[in-house]
Amino acid sequence: MIDSAVCIIKGINYMNFQEYDAIDFACDESFQRYCLEEHDKDVLFWQHWISRHPEKNAVIAEARHIVELLSARQGNRLEQLKHLEDGIARYDLLQQALSGEPEPVVILREKRAPRLLKYAAVMAGIALLAGSIFFFYPRNPVPGKNVVINAGKDPRKTVVLPDGSAVVLRENSTVQLSAGFNRENRRLSLTGEAFFDVTQNAQYPFIVHTAAADIKVLGTVFNVSAYTDRQTETALFKGKVEVTPSGNHGQKIVLQPNQKLITGETMPGAVAPLDADPVNHKAKEIAWVRSRLEIENEPLEVIAGKLEKWYGIKVVFADEEVKHYRYSGTFESETILKALDALQLSYPFSFKMLNGEIIISK
């Protein structure tokens, strides 16, 4: 152990880790910085090293546990930073949406609102959409004409709607935006199955029409399966949705996160918890859309190719240099925006939507 004292002080040592036990790792300064996410360099190094030494998993887990205990859980700076970035992005989007509006309705502007309420207003947006994304939309969608998006034979197709909401369509599924979407309303109809990550907009509630139900939303993440005329399954992950089964006036059912509702012939349909997969405890309802990306020191160009293939949206680079940024880690996400967002945390870049493509730049 005296030998290790010498090498730790010099920083990252590439030699002796194989023989380390949990105490050696816990005492290693680079390893400690990795646990506390203090420096990206250490984080990347250890992610890489650990992925190459699965036989050390148990030892590493124990060492992490020790560091976590003794540091009073000071870790996860990056996760916290992401919360802040999300909150600010949401706040900015809100400001953008409000600019030009003479009578803002939003709590943020209310000076006398209790502090906690303000916080709640800002935090409500968290986890919906991503950090430093810039959206550019075609300014003039053909007026009066309904836009139709079809996934065709692709297993998944991602679209970012004019209001910033992300939709992932499953194969052979179609959404049709109402005329005046994002200008007069946020209504769309769905046949098939889609995953929605909806931005908040108190002025125009987001409404999904299916043959069997109308689903009303105020900023949330959910999956709707409406393959037949008879039955619609709504599975909710975050936020709140209100389902009105068609042909039954006035009856509304409000879903809480991690609940689902099947509406259709056996009306009114009971609310049930989501099906958790016994292996990874993730909801089965969105297994089709969730990607698990294991990256080991790969350039962004290669990663972007994988994302493009999985999510069904074209990704292009505006910048040669960015293509060669390298990343390691495991990423799990339901939309490409979230996946890119996670990557941004380890080494920053920008991305934006333009004409149905995602453009990555420095």
Next chain:
Amino acid sequence: MSYEEDNSTYWERLRAGDKQALFALYNNTYSHLLRFGLKLCGSDELVKDCITQLFLQLWNRHATLRPVTNVPAYLFTALKRQLLDQLAYQSKIHAAIHRMTDQEAERELSYEEIIIQVQRDEELKQRLQQAMKTLTPRQIELVRLKFFEGLTYEQIASQTSQTVKTAYNTIYDAIKALRKLLK
């Protein structure tokens, strides 16, 4: 540039509406604020939420912020106020409010108290408490400097007037003992 100059620069850029400066200031001060908050109340979740909230408000009000000579001191005070508000609101940590508002009784939580309080598992709390009791005061002090204050072995050695090797060995032995008891 020194740490202090950095923060002053970020503050000025933040006032001018530079969002990157906000994130830079956040990264620069995060661990200091977190440790400060943990000493006031033993809940890492609450402290982390309050830090996020504090920076959201800074961004919200950046146009009306005033020049500040000591940026970290300003942030510490703001965080303390934030924490007090939250604790009062939740009104479930009476003892902590009392501790923080009552001038005479004001005292920081000890390191052992903090690491035990932030754990949520009751059984683990118990075992951790027992295990910490077996360490010498010297060992606890060095473990605190290393894992809580985040000092390097070199810094610990010079602060405690001993060699790096001795500092490392003391901590190593402490962890070895803890590990045995926590298993």
